[in-house]
Amino acid sequence: MPFIIEALASRHDRKGFSCGVPPLDRYLKEQAGQDIKRRAALCYIAHEPESDRIAGYYTLSAGDVALQDIPDDVARRLPRYPVVPVARVGRLAIDTEFQGKRLGAAMLWDAAQKAMRAELGVFALAVDAKDEQAAAFYRHSGFIALQPNSLRLFLPLQTIASLR
Numbered sequence: 648m649p650f651i652i653e654a655l656a657s658r659h660d661r662k663g664f665s666c667g668v669p670p671l672d673r674y675l676k677e678q679a680g681q682d683i684k685r686r687a688a689l690c691y692i693a694h695e696p697e698s699d700r701i702a703g704y705y706t707l708s709a710g711d712v713a714l715q716d717i718p719d720d721v722a723r724r725l726p727r728y729p730v731v732p733v734a735r736v737g738r739l740a741i742d743t744e745f746q747g748k749r750l751g752a753a754m755l756w757d758a759a760q761k762a763m764r765a766e767l768g769v770f771a772l773a774v775d776a777k778d779e780q781a782a783a784f785y786r787h788s789g790f791i792a793l794q795p796n797s798l799r800l801f802l803p804l805q806t807i808a809s810l811r
């Protein structure tokens with residue numbers, strides 16, 4: 648199913664959005680606009696071409712990860728700075744009606760493309776999964792846990808670049 652992914656705007660219908668996790672629904676309806684205004688996070692949404700109803704969204708902001716938290720085999724190839732810059736997907740949610748249609752994967756791919764195009768140094772896409780089920784989705788999508796069983800995961804952008 649084709650989707651358009653673009654920045655959240657007032658014309659998008661967020662009222663009916665329901666992903667099964669009330670805090671993520673509330674964030675889209677009550678908080679996302681404020682975060683955008685304050686430049687704390689940007690929010691990108693997906694909708695079908697003929698509808699403004701939001702099928703999914705994610706937020707993206709700048710962040711960092713301590714080098715000492717990164718697994719040795721990856722850290723070895725990084726400069727010895729105390730922290731490395733990342734693009735953080737703070738929230739990702741797909742409306743229940745659209746789950747299982749590869750939209751979540753498409754949103755992650757879109758976030759990675761945006762991070763790669765960013766005109767500043769970004770080493771990886773990073774996420775804080777809300778629970779083990781979400782972490783399993785991210786691992787399935789190629790993300791690596793910072794520590795074994797950690798809900799903090801990252802995906803080096805070099806990995807994405809090598810897939811293009």
Ligand SMILES: CC(C)(COP(=O)(O)OP(=O)(O)OC[C@H]1O[C@@H](n2cnc3c(N)ncnc32)[C@H](O)[C@@H]1OP(=O)(O)O)[C@@H](O)C(=O)NCCC(=O)NCCS
Pocket residue numbers: 666667668671738739740741742745746747748749750751752753775776777778780781783784785787788
């Ligand atoms: C988790 C979520 C974002 C996944 O989005 P989705 O559009 O339903 O997932 P997709 O259809 O894109 O799945 C892509 C792949 O991941 C797999 N996958 C989906 N959820 C998974 C899970 N929990 N564990 C492991 N794999 C998973 C799919 O089987 C699919 O595999 P394939 O590429 O081999 O076919 C979505 O279900 C959701 O919004 N859930 C509620 C909110 C939430 O948990 N958000 C997580 C942010 S912390």
